[in-house]
Amino acid sequence: MIVPLETYFKGIQKTDALEALIEDQANKLERYCDHINSCRIAVESRHQHQRTGQPFRVRIDIKVPPGHEVVVSKDSGEGDLHDQLQVVLREAFDAAARQLKRIGEKQRGETKRHPDQETDGFVSKLFPDEGYGFIKSLDGREVYFHQNSVLHDDFDRLDIGTGVRYVEAQGEKGPQASTVDIVDKPGPHVEP
Secondary structure (H helix, E strand, C coil), X not given: CCCCCEEEEECCCCCHHHHHHHHHHHHHHXXXXXXXXXXXXXEEECCCECCCECCEEEEEEEEXXXXXXXXXXXXXXXXXXXXXXXXXXXXXXXXXXXXXXXHHHHHHCCCCCCHHHHCCEEEEEEECCCCEEEEEECCCCEEEEEHHHEHHXXXXXXXXXXXXXXXXXXXXXXXXXXXXXXXXXXXXXXXX
16 A cells, blocks of 8 residues: 555554554555555444443545545444454445445446436427427427437337437527437337
C-alpha cells in the first residue's frame, strides 16, 4: 500500500497479530483500487455488559481520487455478539472491497447500463389510427414522431409510457424524432 495505514485502537489490546491482519487485509484492497489516498482503521471495544459479551466496532475510512470516500462501520452486534474481532475485521474489509470494486468499475466505465438509463424519453401521447404520437423527453419537452420513424416496424408495440431512444431533428412545426427505438417494452420483436 502506497499510503501508510493509520490504525487506532480503543479499549483493545494492540497485538502484532492484529496489526498484521489489518495490514494484510488493507493490502488486498489494492486489487480493487491501486490509487488509495488514505486508509484509516479504528478498532474499538464498546462498553462491556455481562449478558452481551464484548462487542467490537471496526470503522474503515478510505479516500480515493477524485473525491470518493468509502466508509464502512461494522459491529459485532450486527450478528453474533460473540464474533471474534478477526471475523469483524474481515467482514469490514470485505464490505470496503465491494465498495472500492464498484468505484473502480464506474471509473473504468464497466458498470452495466440498465434500460431506464438508456432511455431518452417516454411515449406520452399515441394516436395509432392516425399513425403518430409524442415522446416526452427526459427534460420535459414534447417531441412529435411518425409511425415511419419507429425502427423495426414496431409502431404497433408502442403504448403510453414505453421507454424509447430517439434521434431528434428539426421539422417544419418544431422538433421531431427521426428514428425511434423501443428500449424497455416487454415482448418479442416480430420480423415482418
